[in-house]
Amino acid sequence: MKKKLLIVGLLVLALALGTTSNALASKGKVQIAYVEWACAVASANVVKAVLQEKLGYEVELTSVSAAAMWQAIASGDVDGMTTAWLPVTHGHYLKRFENRLEDLGVNLDGAGIGLVVPTYVTIDSIDEMNAHADKFEGRIVGIDPGAGIMSKTEEAIKEYGLSNFTLVESTGAMMTAVLRDKIRNNEWVAVTGWSPHWKFATWDLKYLEDPKGIYGGAEQIHTIVRKGLKEDMPEVYHVMDNFNWTLADIGEVQGWNAEGADPYDSGKRWIEENPEKVKAWLP
Template sequence: MSVVLAVALVAGCSTGGGAKGKSVKLAYVAWDSEIASTNVAKYVLESKLGYKVEMLQVDAGPMWAGIADGSADAMVAAWLPGTHASYLEKYKSSVEDLGANLKGTKTGLAVPAYMKIDSIEDLKKADVSASLNNQIIGIEPGAGIMMSTEKAVADYGLSGYKLVESSSAAMAQELQKAYKEQKPIVVTGWTPHWMFAKMELKYLADPKGVYGGEEEIHTLARKGLKEDQPNAYKFLDQFEWTPDDMAKVMVAIQEGKSPEDAAKEWADANADKVNAWIKGIE
């Protein structure tokens, strides 16, 4: 789905605050981590609680805006406190933060372990920048990690570098290609992500703290969801899992399973966790 079409869906085809029947709209960004978590949430809402779930793929800004204006019901994709800090500041009075659904995430610049550099400072070396064609391979413009990387380029004096805008999938493809050929590359990275399970990578040290420390992924809901859809709200409030859980779903998708099948397979194999998410729901 194109971003324009997805934004139009969020803005114009929603039930807003007056959700009808047992239906929920989940907004998400097309990052491997959020594809995994949103599909798992969708599967449980539909198979265990009888909801009809519509997934709305958008960029980070429209995702937050959709929750804030009530045109989407919830998301399980808010990276806090750092990556989405600007969106939280803008929309915090218009959304409800249900807390962390996954702890222990990290963002930064990542390189293959075979590269002989260890810090973002090393990117300033002439031989290193030349080997990288003065490029940092990024993802979608507007993503929190892209804004952090723009700051890193400024703070570390990397003015000769171009931050290449692409997508999560395109970035991973470029990384895989370079890794297979043992070529140098630097990408905007985050964990959990299947690429860390599939390749030996390392984060470049960030002595200036541009990317912050460990983060959490939070669940956010629109105002009024608790009253309109109390069962969906309770599930979303109780939804939490681990980076290892998420990695299993991401790797299954990367190896060829559809996101729907990977989510179902994981949920069916982890009934204890699913039951904890729906505990107390009649």
């Protein structure tokens, strides 16, 4: 008799757990777009971890170009993103789509973009580059062509008269791979760079001065969502509206990822190690 009661009890418990799991799963799917940049990978996975682990949503991350990311949110094909660089880098995208999406404001202060070189490079300003084009092999190593920093670098080449240079399209991973190889050989190299990024913790780097102000001053990273998200998924909207962290926070996650950790595992680790910050984001 006791054995039968135990079996019945286990079945009831299994059904209850199954019901709970189904209830959580039934909260729906959230779609977040991101670009394969270290900062975007870190923030997207932290938000994914919060929505899945703390609130029970299913979250799908979609890697796209910067232009496609903005377009997808404006058209309502995805719910949001955590990596809008404003006011300079992505300013032209915001101007184009601002009436078709919602800017939830800053989630990270103190960001910036520019041309980055190893500290052993003996020049300090962009306007000195032409005189040393041979040492740079006439190249500025960039990232994906749709990135705002690429259009700004094309502008810099024009404004500074860098006629001896070509902007090379690649990816964030390829850019850092080239940087790594050049540093190993103590060779000159210039790359499109931004902060926050784990490369600054890995190597001794510096931004070249930008006296013409092409790259702007300090940037902020904003969270952008589609129109109607607040009405459709108020909990998701609340988290994304309240999500904010520091350069130290994102740098920690980027560091784990750079060491080979799975980005989602890094997101879960960070939210478990920072419960008070996460609590402030939750409904």
